[in-house]
Amino acid sequence: MIGRALQLLGAFDAEHRELTLSELARRADMPLSTAHRLMHELCEWGAVERGGDGLYRIGLRLWELGSLAPRGPGLRETALPFLEDLSLITRENVQLAVREGTEVVFVERIAGSGAVPVLTRVGGRFALTATGVGLVLLAHAPVEVQEEVLGGSIDRYTERTVTDPAQLRRMLAAVRSNGFSISDRQVTMDALSVGAPIHDRRGQVVAAVSLVVRHGSTTPHALARLVRTSAQAISRALSA
Amino acid sequence: MIGRALQLLGAFDAEHRELTLSELARRADMPLSTAHRLMHELCEWGAVERGGDGLYRIGLRLWELGSLAPRGPGLRETALPFLEDLSLITRENVQLAVREGTEVVFVERIAGSGAVPVLTRVGGRFALTATGVGLVLLAHAPVEVQEEVLGGSIDRYTERTVTDPAQLRRMLAAVRSNGFSISDRQVTMDALSVGAPIHDRRGQVVAAVSLVVRHGSTTPHALARLVRTSAQAISRALSA
DNA sequence: GCGCGGTTTCCGGAAAATGGAAGCTCTTAG
DNA sequence: CTAAGAGCTTCCATTTTCCGGAAACCGCGC
Numbered sequence: 287m288i289g290r291a292l293q294l295l296g297a298f299d300a301e302h303r304e305l306t307l308s309e310l311a312r313r314a315d316m317p318l319s320t321a322h323r324l325m326h327e328l329c330e331w332g333a334v335e336r337g338g339d340g341l342y343r344i345g346l347r348l349w350e351l352g353s354l355a356p357r358g359p360g361l362r363e364t365a366l367p368f369l370e371d372l373s374l375i376t377r378e379n380v381q382l383a384v385r386e387g388t389e390v391v392f393v394e395r396i397a398g399s400g401a402v403p404v405l406t407r408v409g410g411r412f413a414l415t416a417t418g419v420g421l422v423l424l425a426h427a428p429v430e431v432q433e434e435v436l437g438g439s440i441d442r443y444t445e446r447t448v449t450d451p452a453q454l455r456r457m458l459a460a461v462r463s464n465g466f467s468i469s470d471r472q473v474t475m476d477a478l479s480v481g482a483p484i485h486d487r488r489g490q491v492v493a494a495v496s497l498v499v500r501h502g503s504t505t506p507h508a509l510a511r512l513v514r515t516s517a518q519a520i521s522r523a524l525s526a
Numbered sequence: 527m528i529g530r531a532l533q534l535l536g537a538f539d540a541e542h543r544e545l546t547l548s549e550l551a552r553r554a555d556m557p558l559s560t561a562h563r564l565m566h567e568l569c570e571w572g573a574v575e576r577g578g579d580g581l582y583r584i585g586l587r588l589w590e591l592g593s594l595a596p597r598g599p600g601l602r603e604t605a606l607p608f609l610e611d612l613s614l615i616t617r618e619n620v621q622l623a624v625r626e627g628t629e630v631v632f633v634e635r636i637a638g639s640g641a642v643p644v645l646t647r648v649g650g651r652f653a654l655t656a657t658g659v660g661l662v663l664l665a666h667a668p669v670e671v672q673e674e675v676l677g678g679s680i681d682r683y684t685e686r687t688v689t690d691p692a693q694l695r696r697m698l699a700a701v702r703s704n705g706f707s708i709s710d711r712q713v714t715m716d717a718l719s720v721g722a723p724i725h726d727r728r729g730q731v732v733a734a735v736s737l738v739v740r741h742g743s744t745t746p747h748a749l750a751r752l753v754r755t756s757a758q759a760i761s762r763a764l765s766a
Numbered sequence: 767g768c769g770c771g772g773t774t775t776c777c778g779g780a781a782a783a784t785g786g787a788a789g790c791t792c793t794t795a796g
Numbered sequence: 797c798t799a800a801g802a803g804c805t806t807c808c809a810t811t812t813t814c815c816g817g818a819a820a821c822c823g824c825g826c
Contacts, residue, residue, distance in 0.1 A: 287781090288564065288567050289571070292568075295591055298594050299594070300594065306772075307772075307773065317816050318772085318773075318816090319776095319817080320814085322773070323814085327528050331532045333532065344591055346595060348588070348591055348595060349592040349593070349595035350631065351535055351538065351588055352590070352591060353649040354584045386586045386587075391590065408593060409590045547804065548802085556784095557786080558785085558803085558804080559785055560784060562804075562805065580803090
């Protein structure tokens with residue numbers, strides 16, 4: 287079964303980039319012998335590799351495949367220079383993210399020099415309802431997705447996290463009409479983020495950029511202009 | 527069987543980031559119904575995704591996994607700022623690569639503004655024997671790998687490509703003692719590249735940086751100093 | 767020598783993959 | 797308006813392959 291192999295691969299995450307066979311078997315919840323055989327096959331193909339120390343790691347082949355993901359490089363690479371500009375100008379955290387299902391996935395992140403520490407990581411995931419990028423992506427997601435998110439349970443991170451579906455709907459409408467989102471202390475009590483949508487050639491929203499700053503350090507609207515400008519520049523570059 | 531699924535994934539490459547079911551079946555050489563079922567499973571897990579147009583693409587989940595590859599982010603992310611410096615200073619092409627088996631895999635690439643067009647691509651592969659990065663990586667590879675490469679057939683790209691094993695051995699020895707490599711018109715007749723090794727904490731060579739410039743535009747040794755400095759800085763950053 | 771944690775190999779029963787064929791859908795042609 | 801065709805999806809009997817318990821194996825420290 288192919289699912290088991292994927293289950294094994296799923297045992298790897300940011301905190302566990304190297305795993306022993308037994309750890310893998312434990313984390314993927316399957317007998318050692320099974321894990322062994324599957325890992326062996328994956329190894330042969332180059333999906334994972336084994337160091338001299340016996341630890342398994344994700345292989346280059348998989349990295350290579352991953353870098354073919356449509357949102358991966360095409361987006362990431364064209365956006366990178368603009369993100370850097372934004373980072374240079376503001377000296378704040380810059381984030382680039384896409385939506386997958388009902389979650390945000392962070393595709394690139396540039397840490398500003400004197401900036402708030404941000405808890406997200408490249409490749410990491412987060413709820414759509416709290417962050418600046420998340421709100422943008424949710425606002426432009428298909429209705430089914432919006433309903434699923436707003437209908438389900440909404441995680442609370444701080445006392446200011448908006449968890450009321452009706453209020454969220456109003457925020458999303460505002461995001462659509464303003465062209466940017468503001469997440470004010472909704473993730474941590476010291477951070478505020480401003481996000482803006484990136485469109486593809488057909489006008490579809492495919493990603494979002496955001497700036498994350500310390501709460502109270504600047505007025506959101508000044509940032510919004512910057513972020514929107516940058517997002518538009520990226521959109522234009524993507525269509526070229 | 528797990529091999530078949532990997533075979534299907536292998537059907538994707540830089541020129542074929544989006545494939546229809548029938549193309550996949552054809553490229554992976556298997557019946558349509560089998561391909562269909564496997565792709566369906568892979569889709570469910572998020573390894574691949576299907577656009578509204580019915581085309582399959584590599585999914586975000588796989589990108590995420592790939593970005594956990596040990597050489598992927600750890601190396602890439604710490605190296606990136608240095609590569610950018612190098613690119614800003616020289617305005618030339620900067621490349622970062624690792625070795626896999628008997629090939630070079632390009633991990634990052636920054637195109638210089640007025641630079642020679644380079645044929646390599648992030649995620650792309652190349653022979654170890656011709657490029658600047660390749661020579662560095664080969665020079666510091668385990669003996670078995672060197673023998674395999676030097677014993678096998680050596681691809682020729684231009685009239686100046688070195689294909690004589692004895693001469694290559696001498697070049698590799700020079701790379702080891704000099705601490706940098708020069709590939710002069712060995713890949714294309716207008717390009718010259720200078721590479722230097724990146725070490726990990728234990729002194730193992732884990733990657734290589736190179737500058738690719740137009741042949742005749744600068745003296746290689748001036749570049750060599752820059753590239754070595756940068757490589758050492760990256761090595762130091764990696765150990766920190 | 768012995769026990770211990772982790773790894774590798776084996777093999778018969780069980781379960782899941784296989785792929786031919788038929789049905790579906792959409793587009794193009796007559 | 798019907799027909800042909802290309803590509804996609806579903807079905808299901810066959811058979812191949814995977815599964816995983818058990819046992820051997822391998823350092824390593826006591």
